[in-house]
Amino acid sequence: MRGEKFAIGIDVGSTAVKLVLISGDRKVAHFAVEPTDPRISEQASRLIREAREKAGEEVPVVATGYGRKLVREKAREVTEISCHARGAFHFLGREGTLIDIGGQDSKVISVGEGGTVLDFVMNDKCAAGTGKFLENAAVRLRLSVEEMGDIAAGTREEVSISSTCTVFAESEIVSLIAQGTDVPSIVRGLHRALVKRVVAMARTLTVAPPVMLSGGVAKNRGIQQILSEEVGLEVLIPEDPQITGAVGAALFGLDT
Template sequence: MLTMGVDIGSTACKCIIMEDGQEIKARAVVPLGTGTQGSRTVFEAALTKAGKTREEIERILVTGYGRFTFEAADSQKSEITCHATGVHYLLPTARTVVDIGGQDVKALRLSEDGLLDNFVMNDKCAAGTGRFLDVMAGVLDVKTEELGELSSQARSEVSISNTCTVFAESEVISQLSNNVPLPDLVAGIHASVAKRVAALVFRNGLVKDVAMSGGVALNSGVVRALSRELKSEILVHEDCQLAGAIGAAILAYREAKRVS
């Protein structure tokens, strides 16, 4: 049985096709978020990669920031549930999951069987989110995906004291005018993100192993900085950005089994 999980985020859309809720048959990521053609594009890309038609997909479950806008789905679930399920599939030993999204940050605590025990989230402020990193990359005139490598070249870490995105932007501009090395600035930005995220994790209760999901987990600089703050190794799977879509595909399979 083939099922599909679609994760419509604020900055990217992800899609997974799975067989029997176990084997990934196709994956697709499109750097376009909700309110764009990203969901349709990623949906069609996954079908093409799998060599399948919509009629061959038993059930589609959608999650993410824009889940209510995707009419092709049979059902929808919150990204919290889907990320918990997806991370447990990718990294079964994970008990604490950090998901830094484009618009919010979530800290999840899982049971041994991958069920959600508790979660806390910050969705009131852009600081510490993927959006914050995008804004900082724009100020530094670099690509967001280059931030991780840049921070690895830092010789020191410049403190970014403002937690508000607008004020932090002004602070970074001021540091640039003082000829502070770019890598040192990026390291400071990552440290700022890590401090905010770590506070959320500790509030939820840290239980090892710790894992990251979502696109920001691909930023090695954030992972290093957060690892220092949490005093814990952080597990990052190569499919971390797809965790929500994977969880959605698995849950779609479970729903299909119940219906049948």
């Protein structure tokens, strides 16, 4: 692979670190996804070293995500907003509204020509409306986050979770269980609560179709289904939604 032009994009999120090595023809040559380690710099260095070994020494690194400052090898930092927009456009080739539900925040981005950002809103004050909301509930229900999505997608029964607060929602789950409510209908209700929160935020922008979904939570079938219901539009999802931001970062790397 030596001699070709490459770039590395690394997205250091609160839950996972995603790295992508992209070639000059904008193909993903290598990628890695790991849970975020508290020693971010060391983890990023190791992942970058492995990717560089595959490509050659001089591969530029563009860092994004909350831990981007801790990536020592970076040639440039770009925010997740720009990277997700660019990555989603790369995969889907569409302008529209991109929703990214991350581990600790969620974002809605109006994507323009070529993956430029026309407008955005973020929720970062509260865990409700983020992946954390489901993670928390999963612990209480003794389920894995992956199972949760399939359970939510696999039922039509649903209870309403009225609390919009992650902590109070957990108490609500406890009382629903105590009342003998089915776990799947609680799970679907939780997904609805999360999606409603994100859609309410999206409506503060002009929601232009198509609606696209990226970030780790996009792999969740329950979220996909309920989001489509709530916005009344088809939801497009990139090939591998979790690495969308890292791909966007790598594409910025190819520019330089």
